Amino acid sequence: MYSINSVEDLQELNPYIIVGCGGGGEKFSNLEGIETVGFLDDNPAKQGKPFCGLEVASNLSDLFESTEANTVAIMLPIGAEGTALKYAVQALANGKNAVVSFRSLSLSENESLLKLAEQNDVCIKEISPRLDVVRKICGVAPEKCCEVLPKISYEAKAPVIFVGGTSQECGKRTTTKSLGIEAMKRGMKASIISTDEMGLEQPTAFNFRAGSLSAMDIPSAILSSIKYVEENDQPDIIFIEGQSSLTEDGNPHPRGLSACILIGADPDAVVVGHRPNHPYREPRGIDYEVKAIEAVVPTTKVVGLSINLRNADEDMTLESFEEKYGLPAADMYSGGAAKILDAILEYLDNNTINDEKAIFDSFRSCNIVCWQCLCTIRSR
Secondary structure, eight states: OBOOOOOOHHHHSEEEEEESHHHHHHHHHTTTTEEEEEEEETTTTTTTOOOOOOOEESSSSHHHHHHSSSSSEEEOOOOOHHHHHHHHHHHHHHOEEEOOSSSSGGGOOOHHHHHHHHHTTEEEEEEOHHHHHHHHSSOOSSSSSSOOSSSOOOEEEEEEEEEEESSSSSSHHHHHHHHHHHHHHHOOEEEEEOOOOOOOTTTOOOOOGGGSSOOOHHHHHHHHHHHHHHHOOSSSSSEEOOOSSSSSSOTTTHHHHHHHHHHHOSEEEEEEEOOOOOOBOOOOOOHHHHHHHHHSSTTEEEEEEEEEEGOOOOTHHHHHHHHSSSOEEEEGGGGTHHHHHHHHHEEEEEEEOOHHHHHHHTTTTTTTHHHHHHHHHHHH
């Protein structure tokens, strides 16, 4: 009843004032047959600047007076529902139609807005997530939009290490935990973030099932987790457990989950887990996974391999993996965390920027002091 089903539905409400001068506002204005007569944004840095051929305004009332707009289209991101609601009320109260995209709040559940539109003899429509289409195709769908987390911008102060793998059940959780414990043994303050409901073992800082979130929310959840542990625990280093694999054959569904966690982590370095002769998964292999990880996050580097030898042939030694892939390899079940952590620290040492490295080198006699100093420098 309230959902926009075609661009023709939007064309009937021309011309428009568009609130939100970002990706959503630009896409809306570029739709076929849409006539835009004004743009508005709350960001002072955008106001007075050109956007899609028009100058961005700062006051909606001024646009009501200076244009002949019939409708206000509110194209704001997740997390800005309060602002979107404010502009919808202002539009309706001034006798203008409104097009909204609340996502997390269905228009059918907002009786006050619907009543206001009726009182002022105007209409309010929503560009919905079209879960009805998903239900038609798949037979089932969420009751409402699952994308609810605000998008944040945050740069980690401590080094972030991502533990990926060539398949599911290859040892990612064990590797993440083992690296955190080894870092703590050396006197570092390490935070371990598990992205699985089974990540219940100490000393994990906390765990949650990333796979229960929407693909749009997973990076936000990971980045928010990094921000949370830095604000509350001030770690020297952060270890994040990945899920599944970017390249595992046979089961494509978790690959997107793996990518979303990796993107949210935006790691300084990566460790890849591998289980040779996996009894019930189909990994494509280490080469594929390393290339995929470094393609998704071009600024990171795979620096070590965690090899789960549980099902390996006798000739599959750690040395054979090192020789083949040119990376240090270790088995976490045989005390291999120390070797991989050494590789991580060496890589981070060699890849700090020059000013950091000059100070870093003066403390090389003690890993603990080095990392405390490096994290202090990065936080400046």
